[in-house]
């Protein structure tokens with residue numbers, strides 16, 4: 388049932404894309420695109436939860452203040468107020484769509500994470516919040532006859548006179564242009580730009596690159612969040628140990644088994660992520676091992692296993708028993724704060740083009756994202772984009788069959804080597820601690836890679852991902868060079 392025209396095309400089946408599709412009226416013909424299986428996304432991997440100031444001890448003002456504190460003074464207040472004020476409504480709506488949040492004594496169970504002054508993180512199956520969310524939304528989606536799901540790689544946005552009218556997609560040996568009245572980019576993060584990440588390896592910044600090439604405003608790309616506690620291994624995609632483990636009392640220790648966080652920040656292990664990541668980085672520099680330890684032995688055994696069944700199991704698979712062993716952790720790239728600039732309705736600077744989720748920049752996170760605010764931001768702005776589309780769409784489009792055009796893929800270029808080169812470069816020069824010299828080196832090397840790759844017309848997913856990774860890396864490095872003082876996740880060495 389492949390069609391050429393749709394009312395709305397949504398690129399991405401993470402929480403942002405799925406929720407946007409479900410929030411649109413069933414009268415609209417919607418196409419949902421994903422480059423992998425529908426449930427392969429950063430959303431699926433989310434552990435800790437989704438923030439909402441609904442606890443008895445909590446107030447919306449506290450959540451707003453915590454978000455502003457983490458954001459280093461550059462959060463956009465209206466966007467922050469929007470996610471906080473609309474959190475409860477969206478939690479109810481998710482529940483109505485079949486999402487089962489964990490309960491405690493009949494009430495929604497709430498935990499605490501770094502930077503949050505109150506217990507306000509809702510979770511699913513202990514530490515499998517993303518999986519629970521995605522599975523419930525996908526189940527609901529399959530009931531909707533107005534939504535077509537398709538696995539294809541979106542290459543470019545079709546834009547004329549600053550108005551988006553569709554997307555170009557490729558599959559093996561063929562390509563097609565698909566048109567729609569409204570297009571939503573929900574392509575997620577950029578983790579694979581860095582050699583070590585918690586992200587799904589398909590997170591190559593495609594949506595941000597496509598929007599940039601189409602002329603959209605991109606903002607705050609210098610702010611890349613590293614998660615402080617990621618299981619230390621030699622894998623590229625590393626396993627996250629949720630902040631919620633520290634929220635429940637786990638401590639950080641250096642190789643001498645000393646706690647170091649209380650000396651750095653009065654919030655100790657629950658200081659915002661940029662502070663904890665830099666502190667760990669610093670400890671690692673001054674000790675003989677490339678990691679520090681997460682000590683969860685102080686958490687009651689029963690609680691530990693009930694609250695974190697998946698993390699507990701994964702650590703066991705690595706040979707560590709959280710009840711008695713120290714868990715080796717170090718920081719890894721985790722979240723892209725910047726992205727396609729959007730307004731409070733999810734609209735980009737290009738007419739008819741929307742963005743939501745991690746590929747968007749709403750201004751909520753400022754210079755540093757507060758834990759569990761991203762799933763919240765994704766659902767709040769997906770709903771807002773859907774509402775604006777509903778209000779502004781004109782006539783329903785007539786569906787026509789898709790026309791595929793044959794393409795020949797150029798001979799294989801060595802994209803693996805380029806990918807590795809870029810990942811090493813970004814980790815070294817645009818990572819947790821940066822310098823003007825390092826950023827200029829990265830800029831020069833990226834320019835060389837760009838010259839090589841932009842003239843290579845390989846119409847394969849691999850080559851297009853490299854194109855996108857180079858473009859987004861350039862955006863990160865350029866933005867970092869333009870910000871001459873340290874703030875939040877952008878930290879320049881003295």
Ligand SMILES: Cc1cc2nc3c(=O)[nH]c(=O)nc-3n(C[C@H](O)[C@H](O)[C@H](O)COP(=O)(O)OP(=O)(O)OC[C@H]3O[C@@H](n4cnc5c(N)ncnc54)[C@H](O)[C@@H]3O)c2cc1C
Pocket residue numbers: 398399400401402403404420421422423425427428429430431432433434435436437438516517539540541542573574575576585586587589590593594627721722743744745746758759760761762763765
């Ligand atoms: C390990 C981990 C744990 C996390 N834990 C939490 C947490 O507890 N709380 C929280 O708030 N946040 C958490 N986050 C962050 C949060 O999960 C993400 O920011 C959020 O889920 C992003 O959702 P999204 O819908 O924007 O994108 P994703 O969920 O990443 O989905 C991206 C989609 O876009 C598709 N796509 C990408 N490029 C293309 C293309 N070129 N063509 C077609 N399709 C494309 C992909 O196939 C995929 O379907 C975590 C992230 C990770 C990695």
